[in-house]
Amino acid sequence: MQRHPYLKEEHEIFRKSFRKFLEKEAYPYYDQWEKERMIPRSFWDKMGQNGFLCPDVDEAYGGLGVDWSFSVVINEELEKVGSSLIGIGLHNDIVVPYITAYGTEEQKNKWLPSCISGQLITAxxxxxxxxxxxxxxxxxxxxxxxxxxxxxxxxxxxxxxxxxxxxxxxxxxxxxxxxxxxxxxxxxxxxxxxxxxxxxxxxxxxxxxxxxxxxxxxxxxxxxxxxxxxxGKGFFYLMNKLQQERLLVAIAGQVAAEEMLQMTIDYVKSREAFGQPISKFQHTQFKIAEMATEIAMGRAFLDQLIVEHIAGNDVVTKVSMAKWRLTETAKKVATECMQLHGGYGYMEEYKIARRYRDIPVTGIYAGTNEIMKVIIAKNLGL
CATH class of the missing domain: 2.40.110.10 (Butyryl-CoA Dehydrogenase, subunit A, domain 2)
Known part of the structure; x- marks a missing residue:
């Protein structure tokens, strides 16, 4: 796994501890949550108790006051568990920033501590x-x-x-x-x-x-x-904050594609047909090579974009490009990887089936991919 340019040693330590937390509190229960159609509030409480909600909020309100790359780590690790955890990223990085950026001191004192502890879930x-x-x-x-x-x-x-x-x-x-x-x-x-x-x-x-x-x-x-x-400023605030929301969706699409590729590589190496692993067939190799290349290029673009976003640059055009391109890649990867799993890919016990269902909406929410193209075209002066 390559090292992201915006992550330092403390981020890696944080990632390890967060992953350990998820291995105990999320991975074992995720299938059950999917069946129950709900992430329990108890999980939100545990996220809050461990400092994994709104880490970039100022310490004055109970946050950790850290840079936004810690949020990137949280969103990446949550997506690895499963796409249904997007509500946490929405709370941390989409809704709460409206309060921190535009809220009054009274509003911040009233709501932020409870958003950080998990007592208040936002939408x-x-x-x-x-x-x-x-x-x-x-x-x-x-x-x-x-x-x-x-x-x-x-x-x-x-x-x-x-x-x-x-x-x-x-x-x-x-x-x-x-x-x-x-x-x-x-x-x-x-x-x-x-x-x-x-x-x-x-x-x-x-x-x-x-x-x-x-x-x-x-x-x-x-x-x-x-x-x-x-x-009367609501529309302006929404447009201002949609950059981070769309970046979040791009991150989810990228991580999902990386996860699907890895699970498919593991699968094709272990599955045999005609006396050999299906990873030995040239068709399989070419498909994997194509996906791996697209995913690697997407990661390079995304990492640079995150650096620019954290620096406070206006990256609306690039974010629109990433949101469109990386989610389209993820949709394509979901289809190709399911095909490479054969009949098993259509079975619910294989994770690729869930990914195949979860990924298409990334091209729709936070602004459809068609709207992304409209924004790109407009910003190119067309």
Whole structure:
């Protein structure tokens, strides 16, 4: 395994201890979680107790105050266990950064310690039944009423939707804004807010242990103090933070591809046909060589990108390239590796079957791969 350019000795020590934690607390139970369609809260609690939630948050709020490469290590190791653990990366690296970047001191003191301990599970609610990639056209409204906002609308495909205690909701606070995106704000809704309920838990093709649900707001009353940042700036905040979200998906795609390749190499060496291991057939060798090359090139691009992101550079174009390319590679690798497993690849007891189900959604969430191409083209001046 090559050494990532952004990792030092302390990251490797951290990786070993985190892997040891997962070998005890996650690997033995993951199949059961998939069957139960849920990651238990007890796992979140253990993650928090051991300092594996939101490690980059300032020590003043109970975090470790470390650089973001520790989060990269956490996300890589979680993906190795299984893709259904993405809700933890969402909590650590997508939702909580809205609070650290745009929250008031009062909000940070109120929520961050519990996000770090695992007592508070977070979610972000952007997508609506009629609005996927077209974020500027969301319909959920938040209208001022005294010291509160009254929220009405519905969200869907919400990761951590069932278990979440704190949800950052994209709402229209100014229906007359021109252009529309200037009327969008982010409002934090707490679990027990009156008028807030959860719809059905969605039955997905893959990511079975990840709770994904619909959220319903019917005259949901939330204090004005729960607005994240400034009113009307929500769309700008979302665009600002999507860079890290998409980078997270690219990391997951890359790690999944590396895992699938390794399990397939192991399999073709041990499986015999026509009196020899199938790894001896030229067709198998060529397929493996092609995948290994694409995966190695993807890793080189991704590692450099992570370095630039940690340095605070604007890498929106490159992130869009990585999110698109690395997830497409992962989808292709899933198909090729399942084929190389033969009939066994279609059996649930072989991990490749689960990967084959889990990977396709990486091309859809955090902005579809088609949207990534639109961003790339626009940023190339087309």
């Amino acid at each position: 972000i609610a952007m997508t609506e039944p009629g609005t996927g990639s077209d974020l500027a056209n969301i319909k959920t409204t938040a209208i001022k009423d005294g010291d509160d906002y009254i929220i009405n609308g519905q969200k869907t495909f919400i990761t951590n939707g069932l278990q979440s205690d704190l949800i950052i909701v994209a709402c229209v606070t100014d229906p007359n804004a021109k252009p529309k995106h200037r009327g969008i704000s982010l409002i934090a809704v707490e679990r027990d807010s009156p008028g807030f309920s959860r719809g059905r838990k969605l039955d997905k093709v893959g990511l079975h242990a990840q709770d994904t649900t619909e959220l319903i707001f019917e005259d949901c009353r939330v204090p004005k103090a729960n607005i994240i940042g400034k009113e």
